Amino acid sequence: MDLSEYFVTDDGSLPEVQVSFSVPSLVPVAFKHLYDRGARNVTANGGDLWIKTSKIEKPFLGHEDAALVASGDAEAFHVVLAGIAGSSTPIPDLGVFVYKDGLDFDYRMGAAWGKSEIQSFLTLLGQLCELGGQVSVPWWGADGEQDFLDALSRA
Template sequence: MNLSRYFETDDGSLPEIEVTFSNSSQMLLAFQHLHDRGAQNVTADGGHLWLTESQADVPFSGPESAALVVSGAAEAFHVVLGGIAGSDQKIPNLGVFVFTDTLAFDYRMGSDWGTQEIQSLLALLRQLCELGGVVSVPWWGDVGKRDFLEALSMNANAPG
């Protein structure tokens, strides 16, 4: 299954891939997994989150920030993470919205996405599924959804 058309041409959009979990503890494990797979914060300003009780803006601090969202102490936030590798290939930067039970990834399409990068992203998503996640691609439309879910279910060594 060739998914390159959903990655190769930068049309200015930021397509999303959502991974939803049945409980917030699974989401925390998944966010930690991104860091275990090499995630580094590359957000331009370092990233921030809003603490609900104190009404204060605080810097993103990694997996601890996701725990604040789960506990209700902070609102959902968005950071850009680089350096993640689902396989032995690094994935181009991914934006990550962190909600209590969902990680919503956005990505900039373009020349950084080759077959190996797409396969590495699919490998990462399969790992998140093993942690209890359910993947959806609302931006991709019906045909894209079918293509994506087919590719996600295929062997990790299949061409991208």
């Protein structure tokens, strides 16, 4: 299955791939996995995190901040990560929205996405499924989601 049509033509949108977890404690494990696979934060100004109890904003420090979200101590946050490789090929920059029950990935479509980058992304998502994640791509519509899930099952 060729998923190129969902990646290579930059139409200005930021498609999303969702990975949900039935147990919130798995979210920090999954987010750390991104760092284990080479992620580095490239968010403008580093990003911030809103701490609910103290009602203050603090700088995003790294993968350990996902535990604050999973525990309910912090609001969900979004960062842009570069350098992640599900396989040997680095994946183009991914936006990652970390919330209590999952991770949502957004990406800029365009020429940076070749077959090996798409395959590396599928491999990464397969690894997150092995950690307990459930992948969905509602942004792609029913046919696109089925195409994606079929490709993911073969990755």
